[in-house]
Amino acid sequence: MPTARVTANTAAQALFSVPKHVVGKVTSVKVDNQGGAARTVRLQDIFTPDVSAGVAVPSEQTKERLQITVGAGLTADVMETELRDLRFLGAVKAIASAIDANCVIIVGYHFE
Amino acid sequence: MIVQLSPVLHRVTTYTRPEDLLLTKGAWVRFSDLWPDTHKWAKGKTFVVTQEPIIVPYGASYVLPGADYKDIDLSNATAGLKLYPENEGVLYETLLGFKPGDYLCHIYIPKDKYVYALGETSMFPNVADASLKYLGAKTPLDSPHTAPLLKLFSIKDMAAYILRLYVLEGVDFEKCSLAFQINKCQLQEIPNPTPEQLTKALLLRYYTELTGF
Numbered sequence: 001m002p003t004a005r006v007t008a009n010t011a012a013q014a015l016f017s018v019p020k021h022v023v024g025k026v027t028s029v030k031v032d033n034q035g036g037a038a039r040t041v042r043l044q045d046i047f048t049p050d051v052s053a054g055v056a057v058p059s060e061q062t063k064e065r066l067q068i069t070v071g072a073g074l075t076a077d078v079m080e081t082e083l084r085d086l087r088f089l090g091a092v093k094a095i096a097s098a099i100d101a102n103c104v105i106i107v108g109y110h111f112e
Numbered sequence: 113m114i115v116q117l118s119p120v121l122h123r124v125t126t127y128t129r130p131e132d133l134l135l136t137k138g139a140w141v142r143f144s145d146l147w148p149d150t151h152k153w154a155k156g157k158t159f160v161v162t163q164e165p166i167i168v169p170y171g172a173s174y175v176l177p178g179a180d181y182k183d184i185d186l187s188n189a190t191a192g193l194k195l196y197p198e199n200e201g202v203l204y205e206t207l208l209g210f211k212p213g214d215y216l217c218h219i220y221i222p223k224d225k226y227v228y229a230l231g232e233t234s235m236f237p238n239v240a241d242a243s244l245k246y247l248g249a250k251t252p253l254d255s256p257h258t259a260p261l262l263k264l265f266s267i268k269d270m271a272a273y274i275l276r277l278y279v280l281e282g283v284d285f286e287k288c289s290l291a292f293q294i295n296k297c298q299l300q301e302i303p304n305p306t307p308e309q310l311t312k313a314l315l316l317r318y319y320t321e322l323t324g325f
Contacts, residue, residue, distance in 0.1 A: 021171040021211075021289050047175055049285060054180040061285065089175055089287050112211075 001027065001110050008039050008096035008103035015043075015092045015107050024088035026066075028108035029078040033070040035102040040069040043107070047090025061090075070103075114219065114227060114322065115263040134295045135205050137164045140313035141299065147318045153200045154267060158313050159299035161203075166296045170195070173289040176215075179281035181239050183223070184290070186264070187272035195294060196266045203267055203297040203316075209260030210252035211289035214280045217250045221319045222271035229323060239278045249278070257291035265316055 006013035018024040026043070033039050043066040049058040065086050070076045094105045135141065139161045147155040172193060174182055185192035186206075197204050210217065218237045219227045228248025229236040238244040255262040264273055279286040302309060 021173045021291075023211075023287055023289075047285075049177060050174040050182060052174075052176045052180040052182045055177060063284065087287075089285060 001108055003028075003106055003108045005104065005106045006094050008033075008035070008041065008098060008100040008105065009094075010096060010099055012044055012046075012093035012095040013105075015094055016109055017091045018047075018088050019111060022111040024092055024109055025112055026083050026086055026088065026092070026107055026109045027080055028106075029066065029068065029083065030075065030106045031068055031070045031103065032075045032106075033072060033100075033103045035098075035100040036072055037098070037100075038069055038071045039100060039103045040067065040097040041103075041105055042067045042095050044093045044095060045088045045090055046093060114221075114265070134165055134167070134207070134293075135161050135203075135297050135314070137161055139297075140302070140305075140309050141203060141297075142305075142310065142313035142315050144315060144317045144321060146321055150269065151267060158302045158305040158309055159203075160302055161297045162300045163298045168294040168296065170292040170294060171290065172292070173211075173287055174277060175285055175287050176277065176279045177285055178279050178283040181276050181278040182288075183220075184275040184277060185223070185272050186266070186275065187270070189272060192272060195292065196270060197268045197296075200268055201299050203265060203299055205295040205297060206264045206266065207260040207293040207295070208262045208264055208275075209255050209257035209291040209293075210250070211257045211287075211291065212252050213286050213288055214283045215252070215286050215288045216245065216278045216280070217288075218248060218276040218278065219250065220274040220276065221322075223274045225319070225323070227319070227322050231325060239276065245278060257289070260291065260293065271319060 004015040031041050042064050045063045045065050048060045068076055142158040143154040145156040176182055186195045188194045188196045221227060226237045237248045277288045
């Protein structure tokens with residue numbers, strides 16, 4: 001099962017992209033915050049919908065699917081049961097409350 | 113023209129899968145007499161499938177907002193998915209399966225002529241109506257992509273199947289994913305079919321025979 005690793009950044013960091021005919025399922029999220037302050041990490045799902053009957057010119061959407069705050073010097077694991085119902089449709093990115101190379105985010109995922 | 117196998121076949125898979133029920137070499141098919149003269153090569157005739165099946169998988173997916181819909185044309189029209197044969201004497205038997213999601217699928221043939229209506233004049237599928245949006249609607253459970261139960265038959269220049277994908281209200285956005293298995297069948301006419309062939313051949317009715325009662 002693939003994983004993706006980024007460090008905390010206030011600019012969205014790409015984790016993975018969901019192929020066209022599947023949805024992305026995140027199976028694990030680990031945030032190892034060895035920095036000097038608490039960090040908040042959010043997982044974003046960025047996609048552009050298709051043209052529909054009601055929307056002739058769809059615009060890019062950014063949806064936040066998960067938010068976690070981890071204290072300084074702590075590691076947090078999000079349980080799989082809490083991730084079970086999350087479905088990602090497009091590009092999955094992580095964005096944090098500060099730039100911190102000592103705060104590592106690792107996400108496990110697969111496609112269905 | 114449209115066949116939906118019993119969902120029980122989804123579970124009784126020890127010896128038979130829905131895919132095993134596709135037309136194979138030697139199978140007989142018969143087109144009803146109500147096919148129009150534009151399909152003269154097929155109208156009222158009986159055929160045998162002359163080759164082993166050639167099954168072509170394909171997919172289509174659409175991300176749509178909640179309480180909204182999109183019409184998907186399966187024909188070879190410019191804006192269609194182009195899943196129809198291009199030659200006479202060829203029949204495409206297409207299995208249609210749905211990946212899981214909070215959406216419905218209404219089937220029309222041709223555009224705006226719904227298949228799954230009831231006899232009373234107000235009982236037709238309508239995604240704008242809170243109740244009628246569920247009338248005749250197929251859900252992903254009706255034909256799961258792993259064991260598709262919905263079959264659509266098509267020949268060259270036949271009227272277009274339209275799939276109206278409707279994402280349920282209360283859902284932000286949904287990815288509606290369709291999985292097709294297209295069984296390409298080469299047909300050879302049986303000039304003088306026996307009574308047994310006429311009885312046992314798979315009857316393909318014209319779409320006008322699917323409604324109006």
